[in-house]
Amino acid sequence: MSTSSGVQHCYRHPKRETRVSCATCGRPICTECMVQTDVGIKCPDDARLPRGARAGSMKNEQIAKTVLTGAGVALAGIAVVSIIFQIGFFTFILSGIAGYGAGTLIHRVGGRNGGPIAMTTSGVAVALPYLFFAVPQILAGAFPIYILLAALIAAVAALYASR
Numbered sequence: 644m645s646t647s648s649g650v651q652h653c654y655r656h657p658k659r660e661t662r663v664s665c666a667t668c669g670r671p672i673c674t675e676c677m678v679q680t681d682v683g684i685k686c687p688d689d690a691r692l693p694r695g696a697r698a699g700s701m702k703n704e705q706i707a708k709t710v711l712t713g714a715g716v717a718l719a720g721i722a723v724v725s726i727i728f729q730i731g732f733f734t735f736i737l738s739g740i741a742g743y744g745a746g747t748l749i750h751r752v753g754g755r756n757g758g759p760i761a762m763t764t765s766g767v768a769v770a771l772p773y774l775f776f777a778v779p780q781i782l783a784g785a786f787p788i789y790i791l792l793a794a795l796i797a798a799v800a801a802l803y804a805s806r
């Protein structure tokens with residue numbers, strides 16, 4: 644297949660013919676200008692943009708809010724988890740609900756973008772309060788499977804809510 648309509652000229656070097664175009668913006672680029680990325684050939688402008696500069700990414704301010712909220716969730720979580728264990732039943736269900744709520748909150752302050760930062764923050768923030776109760780037991784030689792399972796359920800719910 645060789646049609647003359649397939650030949651374009653590099654947008655940076657108008658005299659050079661090329662059949663290659665940028666995977667992001669579609670502008671034709673010559674072999675010297677093209678940049679191989681793991682998502683295809685790109686022009687230098689688009690190759691320079693970090694992955695996070697596109698949809699689903701957070702601004703610095705949103706990242707800061709996310710991390711701060713995560714810290715708040717971890718602190719408040721100690722009280723919440725303590726109450727959950729005092730109730731003594733529906734522990735896993737309550738943990739799932741609490742985790743989901745925390746994940747939703749973190750997802751919102753991050754501008755509802757989700758992504759790895761929101762997910763990591765909410766997962767860690769939700770798991771930490773459980774570890775606060777689990778670690779002393781582990782240090783004492785016990786294996787608090789009940790607490791760890793509840794932590795896992797809460798963390799998964801949080802990840803699900805903030806994805």
Ligand SMILES: [Zn+2]
Pocket residue numbers: 665666667668669670685686687688689
């Ligand atoms: Zn481009």
Ligand SMILES: [Zn+2]
Pocket residue numbers: 653654655656659672673674675676
């Ligand atoms: Zn060029």
